[in-house]
Amino acid sequence: MPPLRSESRHKVAGQGPGILDRGADYRWSPDQRTLHLGGCWTTPTLAHLGELPVMPGPGARTETETGTETGTGTGTGQVSGYPAWLTLDGSLLLALDTAGALQLHRLVEALEAQGSAVQLSGFAAPHLGLLALVRERLAAAAEDLAALRPAATPPVLARVGQGAWERLREGLGLLSFLGETALAFLHVVAHPRRLRWRQMLQVVELDGWRALPVLGMLSFLVGVVIAYQSGVQLRLYGGNLYVVDLVTLTVLRELGPLMTAIVVAGRSGSAYAAQIGTMMVTDEIDALRSIGVSPLELLVLPKALGLILALPLLTVFANLAAVVGGMVMSALMLDLVPGTFIRRIPEAVSLNTLMTGLAKAPVFAAAIALVGCYQGFLVRDGADSVGRHTTTSVVQAIVWVIVIDAAFSVVYSKLGI
């Protein structure tokens, strides 16, 4: 067993804590052949040292006796004409740690590169030991260190290509994820007992029921805004009543389903990505697999099916709130009493209008759930990966929702609905 030492070897004991704050410095001897190192050469006190010691200029005072520190190196002084033989004196050194020893080693290297032969004298044995340790470690790894190249940033074109390739692979990955989920779905259809009803209903509660307040408020305000904007125009032509057509048509066909999908993508898609992503980081997904539970069956299908069930219902609610918002605004701005507003609705829209809007909701729901879960499964090692993929899941889900919405518009117009 190594002997116990009574005190740390490299730090000076018994001089109070203040002594360790004395910065590293050096000063030249009057004949400029000896460099006296002083103070503490420790990590916090090294910052001001330059690579090479500053030579005192001609005629500069170098009275070491009075303690005038003419040579405290602060970088870019006059750096030339080092003596051919130079002694580094360490007898005034108060403390040295590994960073200080490295600094000392680099100092010697730099002086030798300037053509000076450097000799060390007066260093305490522990300080020399530390310097030897640093030199030994650096020498042992010299070959590897020389072979080490900083990772070159690839040229722009290569990065563009790499980025494109990654996007493509991610897209293909999403496609195969869709396929796997569809297979899992078929499997569950064949064995209905395997469907996780509890998880599914939980999704309906968490992502459907609990979204009602925020969704209701947003939709109401959107209804108000549409009524206001169209009311301003319609009033000019005395067509106040047509505000009902505008509000109900835009809300039922487009804005209701779209708003709902966007709110749910932000609320729930991100939560799916974060949940599955965190489970990836903590190996819980692998644990599920090892127990023989398919993560697709336990995590993805209930979310997708639950959301497919919840989103149309949410859309109906959002439609209602938006129409009420439009009705309130019409009453306030256009003096259109609610009774007139409501009687006008059946003339403006049909059940068909409602259904064309509602038909999009399950597709939106599937896209949001799949994108969220897929981004969760892409998480690798670590907290910031979870954050990145959560963000991506929201952005991609909203992009997909709008792309799908556009596709529906094209199809509807071809079908003449």
Added chain:
Amino acid sequence: MPNTTAPSLASAALPVAMRGIRTCFGAACIHEDLDLDVRPGEILALVGASGCGKSVLLREMILLAHPTAGRVLLFGEEAQDLDESGANRLRRRIGITFQHGALFNSLTVAENIAVPLKEQTRLPAKRIRDIAMLKLLLVGLPPDAATKYPSQLSGGMHKRAALARALAMDPDLLVLDEPGTGLDPVGAGALDDLILGLQDALGLTVVMSTHDLDSLWRVAHRVAFLGRRRILATGTPAELSAREEPELMAFFQGPRGAARSRAWNRA
């Protein structure tokens, strides 16, 4: 060499002195009237059954947690009296590795080691890289590990990288929470050697909690046994293995402990 006289606070140079520590979570108290001294330049192993509060005690030592009652003195300074900047000044003198490494996953190994240097000093970036590489070499990692991410490291390399980060500021006190956990015997042995070598070369004071009997016998100058909510006994491994308290008997003379004790006492 082992000193079991009544603890006094006169020796201001003690890296750690804990007095009358009491730690309670709700009604459950895990430390009661606990005293512990860590002497300069020693490797102190903190042992005890799982859940006896070793990690909590270490966290109180490094000012990450506060005891319900009692005094913690670091390098002779009362930790309770310190404001945040004072606590940070003390923390600079303490290097810590956590049970699970706690390397920042989004940074490379070299960047991990550079974090304390960047935050705590005004050294230029080039010098910080130089120092970080030196620390990497000091813990026996190859230079090409510098650009790797923690997820690309093996368990043993991960522990070494965490140790390199703990050494970044050249601390006086190194606190290691279960350093050998999750390593194979060879890897754990190599880590023991590394800790011994660094302690000797850098003149460190080391406090480590451990379950590993081999590492206990091999590395520790002194062992503090945590049991019955206090430090039940301190002394060299050989001394503690000869004690009669049932907890110590179970630890040192149990089925796993007995073989180790015999082998090391013979050696």
